[in-house]
Amino acid sequence: MKTTNESPHLAALLLFATGILAGFFALATAVKAQETGSERLFQQRCGSCHSLQIGQNGIGPHLAGVIGRAAGSIEGTRxxxxxxxxxxxxxxxxxxxxxxxxxxxxxxxxxxxxxxxDTQRAAIIDYLENQ
Ligand code: HEC
Structure with missing residues (x-):
């Protein structure tokens, strides 16, 4: 008889654990989506002319470490x-x-x-700052 008494508790515990796990996954996905959102924004709006790799200058100069950099200072850029x-x-x-x-x-x-x-600018600048 003991087992029949325990199983509802076990089921509740499992449900509880699943709930917590689902919460973590939802949170992780939300954070990820935010990151890729600003990355995609940069790629869409800036990526055709600007790279984030040092030395890769296209139509515009690379923007790696642009914050703190003097304007017009990258060699090999027109x-x-x-x-x-x-x-x-x-x-x-x-x-x-x-x-x-x-x-x-x-x-x-x-x-x-x-x-x-404004919001898109802030997202792009934030993305550049965290490169
Ligand atoms: C159509 C091409 C093009 C796109 C798209 C573009 N840029 Fe530029 N960007 C340039 C060019 C060309 C220059 C050099 C301008 C000059 O010398 O007057 C430049 C210069 C810059 C500079 C100054 C860099 C330095 O070394 O002083 C920054 C910062 C910059 N761009 C950021 C951005 C950002 C952020 C985006 C996306 C929102 C973007 N650009 C989109 C072409 C582009």
Whole structure:
């Protein structure tokens, strides 16, 4: 008779454990989705011209370690004079204003792409910062 008394407890315990596991999986998936979201955003909006590999310069310079870097400083990139002479050192703030309106921050820049959406800019800058 003892076994029939125990099995409901066991079932409840199993259900409880499954619930906890499911919770962890849901959390892990959400975090993953967020990461790939900003990565995809970067690839879609910037990836055709910018790489994150040092030395890989395409239409634009590579953006590995761009935060803290002097604007127009990557050898082998065809910068505009405007960018070379801008005197900017890239940080979150200057990147944010540049991506919102490149021509207002660096008049004469060759980069014409803008990211008007605040949230998308923040996600891209965050992604660049964590590379
Ligand atoms: C169509 C090509 C193109 C796309 C897309 C593009 N850029 Fe650029 N980017 C350039 C070019 C060209 C330059 C050099 C501009 C200059 O010299 O005036 C540049 C310069 C930059 C710089 C300055 C780098 C330095 O070394 O001073 C940053 C930062 C930058 N881009 C970020 C981005 C980000 C972030 C995105 C995506 C939202 C993006 N760019 C999308 C072409 C592009």
């Amino acid at each position: 910068y505009s004079d405007a960018m070379r002479d801008s005197g900017i050192v890239w940080d979150n703030r200057s990147l944010d204003t540049f991506l919102a309106a490149p021509h207002e921050v660096v008049p004469g820049t060759r980069m014409t792409v803008t990211v008007p959406d």
